[in-house]
């Protein structure tokens with residue numbers, strides 16, 4: 001694509017005198033390692049390193065033009081200085097990939113918890129009804145039926161544009177993180193449906209306050225197409241606020257919740273069944289996954305599918321067959337009659353729902369294994385431990401992803417936290433040994449609930465030669481079987 005076309009709408013601060021008229025841009029990247037001949041390299045000042053330090057490398061690799069924020073003169077190819085590289089990456093990706101979101105039914109789902117679950121439910125309903133869907137989210141990106149595991153919940157704007165333009169699917173479902181919104185990863189995209197699940201204490205190390213976290217999440221709703229539709233969980237405190245805000249801005253806002261003001265009203269939750277009231281008509285829905293929280297995820301997926309013209313009967317039929325989501329209240333029955341649950345809960349609210357669900361499922365005793373991520377919001381740890389100590393019979397504190405924190409430092413933090421609870425819990429820093437201990441303790445009717453990692457692989461090795469919570473359960477069970485033989 002011609003460089004002029006690409007930079008036409010940009011707010012340019014400065015450009016080097018080199019002639020740019022005839023430059024054809026063969027590709028775009030913000031990663032010097034991916035530059036090929038004729039590429040445009042966009043320098044981003046990142047959290048870890050500064051892309052401007054890689055400009056020379058990019059030029060050596062064949063970049064024919066460079067865009068960046070810094071005043072940079074010592075360069076042999078044209079250099080264009082702009083104000084905000086992350087935003088410009090979205091703007092030019094959108095032009096380069098010819099506005100791909102305008103050609104798709106775009107669904108963005110944001111909120112602290114429930115994005116992945118709602119995405120998979122919705123994808124399942126739509127595909128059961130002949131509407132192919134792409135998913136871009138925490139577990140994986142699925143495009144044209146092919147899955148590739150993902151690094152981020154929301155990839156950067158270049159990757160997003162690439163994925164959408166390569167998709168032949170009619171609908172694109174994107175899990176939208178607050179980091180993604182703040183870092184302009186959604187720049188250039190427009191959405192037909194924007195969903196808000198809930199807001200809970202998380203990522204406050206990054207956002208500073210819950211109000212700022214909310215402000216970040218609400219940025220998604222500024223990206224709706226002119227006839228776009230907001231779908232909001234109004235039972236959530238912040239959801240209610242968002243609903244009011246959007247209505248005051250004249251945006252088409254569909255509320256879900258227990259109050260009479262909601263367009264889809266939820267009531268009478270009992271024994272895996274609940275009531276929905278839509279357009280004055282009430283009907284029963286069988287919950288496709290256990291837990292009160294999944295009622296909201298189900299209602300969100302239900303209403304979005306209905307807006308895409310799938311009949312009620314067909315939505316309910318698909319929901320009744322929904323196979324669940326990896327690492328979200330994933331149940332593994334044990335031979336001795338105890339039950340293991342693997343769940344991705346890593347906020348206090350998610351832990352509350354997960355432990356409450358285990359109890360509702362009939363758990364006699366709950367042994368809860370969990371930890372905390374290194375380098376991530378430490379201010380939520382006490383809240384998580386509070387909930388666990390209230391709702392479980394025994395909690396075992398263990399290691400989650402360490403990131404840059406050392407194993408010993410994390411073990412010490414776990415110990416300190418446990419002391420606050422009069423050493424009522426147990427600290428077993430080795431995650432695999434924590435799971436082994438719980439399996440040995442559990443009797444018929446007990447639930448072992450392991451939260452935090454869900455579908456993910458371990459970031460660091462532990463004593464047992466396993467790579468995930470699920471893998472660890474299988475390994476221990478196999479070892480036990482061999483002993484029995």
Ligand SMILES: CC(=O)N[C@H]1[C@@H](OP(=O)(O)OP(=O)(O)OC[C@H]2O[C@@H](n3ccc(=O)[nH]c3=O)[C@H](O)[C@@H]2O)O[C@H](CO)[C@@H](O)[C@@H]1O[C@H](C)C(=O)N[C@@H](C)C(=O)N[C@H](CCC(=O)O)C(=O)O
Nearest residue numbers: 030031032044046047048049051054152153154156177179
């Ligand atoms: C702290 C953070 O948010 N970092 C994200 C950010 O990285 P960054 O742009 O600051 O990257 P950087 O490594 O400093 O590099 C700066 C620039 O130099 C370039 N570079 C770098 C090295 C080199 O050799 N050459 C080169 O050109 C890089 O390509 C980049 O353009 O932008 C990248 C692209 O979008 C993200 O992959 C990366 O996510 C990291 C891996 C991460 O862990 N992020 C977490 C906090 C996150 O974003 N989480 C949310 C979900 C949260 C939740 O709800 O649970 C998510 O959406 O995943």
Ligand SMILES: Nc1ncnc2c1ncn2[C@@H]1O[C@H](COP(=O)(O)OP(=O)(O)OP(=O)(O)O)[C@@H](O)[C@H]1O
Nearest residue numbers: 112113114115116117138293328343344345350354
């Ligand atoms: N609507 C909800 N309200 C509260 N907790 C929920 C809800 N839905 C799911 N959870 C809990 O949060 C965990 C993560 O769910 P899910 O993966 O669907 O959320 P997510 O928003 O995609 O999370 P992440 O941003 O961390 O990827 C679940 O395993 C469950 O414990």
